[in-house]
Amino acid sequence: MGKLLIVGTVAFDAIETPFGKTDKILGGAATFIGLAAANFEVDAAIVSVVGDDFPDHHLELLKSKNIDLSAVEIVKGGKTFFWKGKYMNDLNVRETLDTQLNVLADFNPVVPASYKNSEILMLGNLHPSVQLSVIDQMEQKPALTILDTMNFWMDNTPDELAEVISKVDVITINDEEARQLSGEYSLVNAAEKIHQMGPAYVVIKKGEHGALLFHKENIFFAPALPLREIFDPTGAGDTFAGGFAGFLAATQDYSFENMKNAVIHGSNLASFSVERFGTERMEALDKGEINKRLQQFKNLTQFDIKLA
């Protein structure tokens, strides 16, 4: 059972999809990462910040999943980070309607002493300077540092982002972001350029079209499970990252072969996440459902061509 340190937002989301809309509900990258990772035997902690407007029951939910929240700062009189977004009909396009940084604007992350030797450091999507601060606070280099980021930081803080990228082992970004970061259209070429920036492993997320894992000359692909209905894609990428990180923290085997399994576990958990608004589906997910769907992933992808 490895230690998994997660840094990222714990936040409020308000979501509008073709299927309905929500008021302020539980959201945030670290929330989705934590809920996904909690499905594995890990010792996980979140470093984050919320305002005192953040309801106890959200924190209790995360604690009930055995996630250590001692490094989630609660700012007196502060307001929690809030994101409001709307998905279009095909759910691949989303529009940000409102972003209120609030307490996140002055966030100084503090890594708890007992997690400074974590096996895995998972840097959720956040300002690169916060990610750098966490990297610098680690007592020893984690066995694996995983970075999730997005185009916003490529546009606005490219130098700080480049520094983070140079220090991580794994980067997870979506296909358009991989193209933007590398200047290459082909994802094979994009991954090669991103390798050269630092990460030995590059994960390119293609939403409903699955995810690719690149390492040197090796490529692995996990499809997204074909679903009748994608209800709300919010948090799918974070859930993927959380499943990936959680499985690796639990197994502590960082070989390419085991990372393939981690990608499948991440895809599997993401397939649940999109079935309900926000974290609803992830809050009550049992081992039986997870294993049943892993079997579906096997049926979906495994074939039997004999080669000499």
Added chain:
Amino acid sequence: MGKLLIVGTVAFDAIETPFGKTDKILGGAATFIGLAAANFEVDAAIVSVVGDDFPDHHLELLKSKNIDLSAVEIVKGGKTFFWKGKYMNDLNVRETLDTQLNVLADFNPVVPASYKNSEILMLGNLHPSVQLSVIDQMEQKPALTILDTMNFWMDNTPDELAEVISKVDVITINDEEARQLSGEYSLVNAAEKIHQMGPAYVVIKKGEHGALLFHKENIFFAPALPLREIFDPTGAGDTFAGGFAGFLAATQDYSFENMKNAVIHGSNLASFSVERFGTERMEALDKGEINKRLQQFKNLTQFDIKLA
């Protein structure tokens, strides 16, 4: 070694991509299907029509692959079907610049007597009335009838197309066409509706995002091999269909498990087809290359999660 009867165009293409352009080169659905199927132990024949402007060396090429061309009618004084198209930067969007039906306008297909008992009938993209005529000429229902079609026929000859669809076992169409045909956005729901129109097997081609095979409650997915460069997508769908049909004709095993392998073989061959203009890459393709790339497909997709 099963008999495979292919009906479809044998034609001229002129292609423009971001990488260059061609004059009139060898093209046509039956051409690509035949070249792909020829990589398996099959007894294949093409039913088609060309004008006497069609060069002998194109016909000789197909004959050299052991494809029976006795039912390819050569119309004296006629001109061969011609398609001219241009691909945009991302190669998923194409524009038709010119279509000249020529001899195809009055095509009356005649199935050779020795192929009226073919195990597999592969109906390449063509006017549904031509496809129907071929179905009607068969002495006995083939073990498997496979239909490839496209949105043009959905728009222009929906009733005749519906009749063909009701008579086939397998349909291969792309994702947008599946949505158009079914009125469903989710491909799972689309496949279910299309099942109800006739085909027990529905193959949905997603181009660079792979292909899905649906049969009752079962789904199988084959990714497209991630490539550094896609040079010319023309014929990729036909090559996929030809590999699929060719493998099934060679093995004569129409179980879902073997169809999974057929989908992989189809995807594998399509990955070669797009590497050069037109049929160039398919004309000289050896078993060693094919097997090497099948191994890449295994590496790309096979994982080892143990489930109880």
